[in-house]
Amino acid sequence: MSTLRFFALKESLSRLPITISENKKRSELFGKHVFGKEAMRQVLSHEAFQAVEAAINTGAKIDRLMADSIAAGMKQWALELGATHYTHWFQPLTGATAEKHDAFFEQTPEGNAIEKFEGAKLVQQEPDASSFPHGGIRNTFEARGYTAWDPTSPAFILDTTLCIPTVFVSYTGEALDNKTPLLRALAAIDHHATEVAKYFNKSVSKVTATLGWEQEYFLIDSALAASRPDIMQTGRALLGHAPAKGQQLDDHYFGSIPARALNFMKDLEQQCMFLGIPVKTRHNEVAPNQFELAPIFEEANLAVDHNSLIMDLMDRIAERHNLKVLFHEKPFAGVNGSGKHNNWSLATDTGVNLLSPGTTPMKNLQFLTFFVNTIKAVQDNEELIRASVASASNDHRLGAHEAPPAIMSVFIGKQLTAVLDELEKVTDGKLSPQEKTDLKLNVVGKIPEILLDNTDRNRTSPFAFTGNKFEFRAVGSTTNCAKPMVVLNTIVAKQLKDFKNEVDKLIDKKKMKKDDAIFNILREYIKASKKIRFEGDGYSEAWEQEALKRKLSNHSSTPEALAIQLDKRSVSVFEEMAVMNSVELKARHEIELEEYIKRIQIESRVLGNIAKNHIIPTAIRYQNLLIKNVEGLKNIFANDYENLAQEQIALITQISKYIGDINRDINAMVESRKSANKLNIKERAIDYNKNVLPFFDTIRYASDKLELLVEDKLWPLAKNRELLNLN
Numbered sequence: 001m002s003t004l005r006f007f008a009l010k011e012s013l014s015r016l017p018i019t020i021s022e023n024k025k026r027s028e029l030f031g032k033h034v035f036g037k038e039a040m041r042q043v044l045s046h047e048a049f050q051a052v053e054a055a056i057n058t059g060a061k062i063d064r065l066m067a068d069s070i071a072a073g074m075k076q077w078a079l080e081l082g083a084t085h086y087t088h089w090f091q092p093l094t095g096a097t098a099e100k101h102d103a104f105f106e107q108t109p110e111g112n113a114i115e116k117f118e119g120a121k122l123v124q125q126e127p128d129a130s131s132f133p134h135g136g137i138r139n140t141f142e143a144r145g146y147t148a149w150d151p152t153s154p155a156f157i158l159d160t161t162l163c164i165p166t167v168f169v170s171y172t173g174e175a176l177d178n179k180t181p182l183l184r185a186l187a188a189i190d191h192h193a194t195e196v197a198k199y200f201n202k203s204v205s206k207v208t209a210t211l212g213w214e215q216e217y218f219l220i221d222s223a224l225a226a227s228r229p230d231i232m233q234t235g236r237a238l239l240g241h242a243p244a245k246g247q248q249l250d251d252h253y254f255g256s257i258p259a260r261a262l263n264f265m266k267d268l269e270q271q272c273m274f275l276g277i278p279v280k281t282r283h284n285e286v287a288p289n290q291f292e293l294a295p296i297f298e299e300a301n302l303a304v305d306h307n308s309l310i311m312d313l314m315d316r317i318a319e320r321h322n323l324k325v326l327f328h329e330k331p332f333a334g335v336n337g338s339g340k341h342n343n344w345s346l347a348t349d350t351g352v353n354l355l356s357p358g359t360t361p362m363k364n365l366q367f368l369t370f371f372v373n374t375i376k377a378v379q380d381n382e383e384l385i386r387a388s389v390a391s392a393s394n395d396h397r398l399g400a401h402e403a404p405p406a407i408m409s410v411f412i413g414k415q416l417t418a419v420l421d422e423l424e425k426v427t428d429g430k431l432s433p434q435e436k437t438d439l440k441l442n443v444v445g446k447i448p449e450i451l452l453d454n455t456d457r458n459r460t461s462p463f464a465f466t467g468n469k470f471e472f473r474a475v476g477s478t479t480n481c482a483k484p485m486v487v488l489n490t491i492v493a494k495q496l497k498d499f500k501n502e503v504d505k506l507i508d509k510k511k512m513k514k515d516d517a518i519f520n521i522l523r524e525y526i527k528a529s530k531k532i533r534f535e536g537d538g539y540s541e542a543w544e545q546e547a548l549k550r551k552l553s554n555h556s557s558t559p560e561a562l563a564i565q566l567d568k569r570s571v572s573v574f575e576e577m578a579v580m581n582s583v584e585l586k587a588r589h590e591i592e593l594e595e596y597i598k599r600i601q602i603e604s605r606v607l608g609n610i611a612k613n614h615i616i617p618t619a620i621r622y623q624n625l626l627i628k629n630v631e632g633l634k635n636i637f638a639n640d641y642e643n644l645a646q647e648q649i650a651l652i653t654q655i656s657k658y659i660g661d662i663n664r665d666i667n668a669m670v671e672s673r674k675s676a677n678k679l680n681i682k683e684r685a686i687d688y689n690k691n692v693l694p695f696f697d698t699i700r701y702a703s704d705k706l707e708l709l710v711e712d713k714l715w716p717l718a719k720n721r722e723l724l725n726l727n
């Protein structure tokens with residue numbers, strides 16, 4: 001066995017589970033490192049506290065003097081908890097989080113030291129932003145970027161740093177991050193959903209989008225990971241034969257959690273408690289070494305921040321346990337990949353979940369209104385939804401018969417299908433009193449309050465209604481939830497705005513009663529959004545055929561999927577909802593295409609290097625052993641050796657063939673890259689997908705065959721069966 005692999009295996013096997021002492025109740029730790037209401041009440045003046053509250057609830061501005069007072073309180077709180085530094089914490093378009101730490105420590109002119117943090121530093125900063133992706137925004141406007149405090153997501157202490165969640169925008173106001181458009185989309189849905197909710201309850205004054213994400217991930221031993229340049233550099237195994245025993249026996253899903261993984265989870269969960277992340281669920285997933293983590297749902301902006309924070313936290317904590325977290329959507333061929341379901345709903349400030357059926361016909365009409373509008377929004381913008389989760393890594397998952405297909409569709413279940421079928425029959429125009437009573441009693445009134453029926457679930461649907469929320473399942477495990485949340489909230493906001501206009505028109509012009517008008521518009525929406533509804537098996541071949549007939553999009557690759565972002569209609573939806581302007585949309589489009597190209601380019605280079613520097617030399621070494629053996633046989637058995645060495649000779653020939661295949665394909669792949677690099681960004685992305693990516697499979701095929709042929713002792717890379725074993 002190669003030295004590196006030998007030591008890695010030895011180290012991995014000798015690692016004992018690290019135990020974490022937990023002597024405090026979780027609830028006692030909850031939010032202790034968050035500058036939330038409780039902390040604010042303790043250190044802020046009443047005025048300062050109210051200023052923050054107003055900023056959170058109504059977006060009110062905080063003046064300089066007040067900011068100084070808040071900063072002073074924040075500093076006092078942070079220093080007491082041992083913080084030495086502060087940072088504006090933001091989410092640039094790399095999809096990760098960014099931070100630049102500054103010490104509180106400052107020197108006075110007299111040479112003494114003090115801890116300082118004033119309002120100006122809290123409210124706004126200028127990170128050296130030139131090296132974050134900006135898709136030409138900054139070139140166009142010659143503007144610098146700055147970060148600005150987002151009071152709706154509370155500051156927190158990570159290790160010894162006070163982290164202040166911020167937006168990141170250019171001086172001309174264009175968003176350079178994921179949070180800015182999210183906040184704008186959440187403002188849009190708040191406004192338009194509130195307007196519609198008022199049809200049913202006049203005292204609703206705010207609607208909040210809620211998000212409950214479910215994060216899937218793999219854990220592998222860090223020493224073994226270190227022997228794999230592909231995993232270290234690309235986050236996935238570009239080669240390696242699938243283990244003989246993978247997930248065929250279904251013995252991992254919900255099985256007992258391996259001790260090392262469990263200790264990592266406990267440690268992680270404890271940190272989450274301090275940071276106010278309400279983690280609730282943990283379990284094994286389908287593939288070996290695959291797990292899932294889910295918190296209780298939260299307001300969408302906070303939930304997005306918490307997901308970004310937890311991904312960062314997981315990397316850090318895994319290190320302490322000699323583990324490596326793989327967030328990639330498809331780290332290992334032959335076993336399931338990872339996703340990040342986004343459970344989404346809308347909640348009013350009167351405590352009602354707008355996607356939860358109620359106890360009265362009126363409450364159910366409200367439910368149906370939001371339910372049908374969401375379906376209509378998804379139908380009219382299915383390509384935008386698809387684009388919001390497109391990435392090089394998620395391409396491995398969507399449509400690969402283990403995750404939702406690349407075709408967007410909505411599943412609602414039998415009961416609600418029956419309700420919508422009935423509503424479709426509603427009379428055009430004013431309803432007779434009899435019809436209305438019938439409708440209310442027998443259709444709307446019959447929707448059971450509890451729809452959370454586990455038997456009526458369809459795991460193959462990318463966008464499923466699950467009783468009191470929609471679950472968007474096509475989101476990739478690496479995706480920043482802000483992206484799908486921006487699109488979903490924007491399109492539903494726009495849909496609700498149109499709905500209100502149409503209902504009001506019927507009330508004004510046709511003198512209809514409010515509920516007559518609502519029934520009439522809903523009926524039209526139900527008719528118009530039939531093509532997006534699908535209750536069958538989303539993984540099946542038949543659905544692909546059917547979807548084609550329905551003219552639903554089926555973009556299997558990122559470059560194809562992203563094209564819709566620049567479509568005139570998409571741009572106008574984002575502009576109308578004041579979420580993004582055409583400059584911002586174009587910038588994002590370019591950044592995403594470029595990221596796609598870079599990811600494939602890096603993978604292609606890494607694969608070429610490993611194949612040439614590890615696989616081929618190892619195969620030749622083993623082939624030389626075989627050749628020596630054949631020579632020896634020839635020396636001893638002279639005439640009869642060909643018979644005796646038959647298998648060895650066959651092996652020698654096979655190895656030569658695979659070496660030849662790999663060399664040929666690597667050379668061809670490099671040529672393809674060269675010609676792709678000459679094209680413009682859009683064509684380049686398509687070319688990388690069509691002409692570079694296919695070589696990954698053929699090179700892998702030959703390399704994995706060699707892995708099976710070559711003596712184990714000689715193989716230099718940790719094998720996938722070794723990586724997929726935590727015990």
Ligand code: ADP
Pocket residue numbers: 210211212213214294295296297298343344345346353466468469471
């Ligand atoms: P699963 O989808 O795994 O069967 P559940 O249906 O129990 O599990 O819930 C999945 C996720 O849905 C949880 O993370 C939960 O926080 C989230 N969730 C529940 N209600 C809401 C809601 N009103 N808004 C957003 N997310 C929600």
Ligand code: MG
Pocket residue numbers: 214341471
């Ligand atoms: Mg789920």
